[in-house]
Amino acid sequence: MRLAEAELANLQTSDSKSRKLKSTHPGLYDEWTHRSSLAEGIRSAYTAIESMMKAVADEIDHYEPPQGKDWHEKLIDQLAVRVDGIRNAMLDADTKALLHELRKFRHVVHHNYAQKLEMKKVVENHTRLKQVFASFRRDYKRLSATMQATESTPASGKRRSRKEQ
DSSP states (O other): OHHHHHHHHHHHHHHHHHHHHHHHOTTTOOHHHHHHHHHHHHHHHHHHHHHHHHHHHHHTTOOOOOOSTTHHHHHHHHHTSOBTTTBOOSSOHHHHHHHHHHHHHHHHHHTTOGGGOOHHHHHHHHHHHHHHHHHHHHHHHHHHHHHHHHHBOTTTOOBOOTTTO
């Protein structure tokens, strides 16, 4: 989570500095630079979240990453459903929807279509990223708490090792 938080903090700092430059020295402000910087920051923060989702899927679900162009979509979908005998759904419906929207935006930025991005769309996705951060953190903590409670044996309160599971 720290990497994703660091990416979001960098994004916030960069945006704040660009906005300050725009207000104090409008002649030096460049919207393309601001827009591109924000878009790249959003892409980086989303990629950090996606890495965490892949780790959960790999470590908990023993997930084999799908091949093909839609694996990013399938990863989100997998974490939004319960895996019988393993874990409850990690992502709630709102988090899933927000992640899918950010995934689409990341695709545009990643494949260099950013030249065509409007500042309005970048700002919308920046706002969406902040929302997803809050909901993803909540969902991640809920999954972690549920799994820790499940691993504890009621009689002794001790956690079971992987060998015991």
